[in-house]
Amino acid sequence: MSPAKLPPISDALAALHPVRIGQAARLLLAGSRVHVRPELAVPADPQTIVDATGAAPDPWRPGSLVVDRWRLWPAPDGVDRLLVDRRIPLDGLGVALDGEVLDPLGGRQALGGQELAVPDGAWSADPTIVLRAPALASELALRLAPEALEAMAEHAGQVFKAPREETRATLTHLLVGQRPAGALQVLARTGVLALVLPEAAALIGFHKSSRHHHKDVWNHTRQVVRQAVPQPLIRWAALMHDIGKTHTRSYAPRGKVHFFRHDELGALMFEGIAHRLRFPPAEGERIRLLVLHHLRAGLYTPSWSDAAVRRFTAEMGDLLDDLFKLSRADVTSKRPGRRRQVMRALHGFKTRIEALRIADEAARPRVPKGLGHRIIRDLGITPGPRIGDLRRLCEAAVRDGRLPATPDIDDCLRFLRAEVARDAA
Numbered sequence: 001m002s003p004a005k006l007p008p009i010s011d012a013l014a015a016l017h018p019v020r021i022g023q024a025a026r027l028l029l030a031g032s033r034v035h036v037r038p039e040l041a042v043p044a045d046p047q048t049i050v051d052a053t054g055a056a057p058d059p060w061r062p063g064s065l066v067v068d069r070w071r072l073w074p075a076p077d078g079v080d081r082l083l084v085d086r087r088i089p090l091d092g093l094g095v096a097l098d099g100e101v102l103d104p105l106g107g108r109q110a111l112g113g114q115e116l117a118v119p120d121g122a123w124s125a126d127p128t129i130v131l132r133a134p135a136l137a138s139e140l141a142l143r144l145a146p147e148a149l150e151a152m153a154e155h156a157g158q159v160f161k162a163p164r165e166e167t168r169a170t171l172t173h174l175l176v177g178q179r180p181a182g183a184l185q186v187l188a189r190t191g192v193l194a195l196v197l198p199e200a201a202a203l204i205g206f207h208k209s210s211r212h213h214h215k216d217v218w219n220h221t222r223q224v225v226r227q228a229v230p231q232p233l234i235r236w237a238a239l240m241h242d243i244g245k246t247h248t249r250s251y252a253p254r255g256k257v258h259f260f261r262h263d264e265l266g267a268l269m270f271e272g273i274a275h276r277l278r279f280p281p282a283e284g285e286r287i288r289l290l291v292l293h294h295l296r297a298g299l300y301t302p303s304w305s306d307a308a309v310r311r312f313t314a315e316m317g318d319l320l321d322d323l324f325k326l327s328r329a330d331v332t333s334k335r336p337g338r339r340r341q342v343m344r345a346l347h348g349f350k351t352r353i354e355a356l357r358i359a360d361e362a363a364r365p366r367v368p369k370g371l372g373h374r375i376i377r378d379l380g381i382t383p384g385p386r387i388g389d390l391r392r393l394c395e396a397a398v399r400d401g402r403l404p405a406t407p408d409i410d411d412c413l414r415f416l417r418a419e420v421a422r423d424a425a
Contacts, residue, residue: 176232241294
């Protein structure tokens with residue numbers, strides 16, 4: 001992957017001599033994929049950075065700033081110091097704008113290897129290591145060295161000392177890596193998962209407690225995460241989508257197993273997780289809604305009326321595309337015929353939604369271009385939501401015949417003057 005995949009750096013930011021670190025540095029040195037906001041270390045204090053670049057605090061990672069699609073880490077004591085504090089050699093790499101490689105921990109020689117090693121003293125010195133190590137292994141598709149796995153299990157409790165925001169951000173890093181399923185299993189085997197996400201850990205071996213057979217929900221969850229597009233919110237929703245099953249299992253005659261309302265309970269459980277890990281409100285709410293609605297697209301059949309499809313589309317709103325991404329990832333049947341059947345149904349549903357959208361747009365009453373500007377100028381309406389309301393009023397008038405099928409601006413203005421006058425009376 002070329003450096004062009006990284007965002008450009010503005011002249012104002014470049015003047016502060018930033019250094020690409022984290023995934024941004026590894027991208028330049030080893031071609032690892034970037035699915036989270038790339039990072040820069042800036043050798044200046046936060047206020048200097050804000051004054052020079054207009055950067056703003058990042059609610060996703062407290063202590064950092066964001067500008068121009070970059071996350072900035074102030075490094076007033078120098079970039080080398082910041083890299084040393086990362087403690088894992090592969091995470092202590094930096095690449096300056098002139099191409100100079102900063103490698104105070106000797107991590108460059110580990111690039112291209114098969115295992116991720118962590119210095120012995122790092123585990124007790126930094127409580128985030130028990131998550132950052134498997135996250136880095138997931139990103140680079142590496143195995144954790146056996147001694148690292150042992151140390152991770154021994155120091156699992158350190159995770160309670162890590163800032164909650166850092167725990168959430170590092171779990172996100174792990175989820176969007178190349179091998180999230182393997183990294184989740186590492187968290188499970190070392191006991192870390194039970195400490196940070198007990199709701200997910202409860203899925204492990206859950207199927208063995210059933211008196212009737214059902215699929216291994218933990219393996220299914222990991223497969224859904226792996227199959228999901230590597231976007232943070234989608235993969236979080238994939239990890240969370242079935243957590244409600246451990247509390248909703250029931251049995252019907254003939255050994256049928258049900259998990260009625262596990263979607264609703266899972267959404268409720270995620271509210272607690274979002275609060276505990278301090279998700280920014282908008283991101284947390286979007287994940288909650290994806291968990292709540294993750295079964296909806298799979299209920300579609302071609303017998304649905306056009307009105308039912310339109311209602312579904314309106315209810316999902318801007319969640320629709322993400323919901324389909326999650327629904328496709330949730331198809332894990334080992335029977336190829338069944339997989340094809342479900343994928344065809346989802347494709348057919350989305351195709352029908354798009355066809356109806358195009359048809360509805362073509363049938364939508366048209367008002368002339370420039371009407372909004374003339375409403376402001378001729379009717380003295382202050383710019384704002386009211387302008388859109390008046391445009392829609394004209395569209396409604398076209399539909400019910402109070403305006404011609406293709407009105408001109410003067411037709412619309414005469415109609416609106418009368419409406420505004422009547423409202424004022």
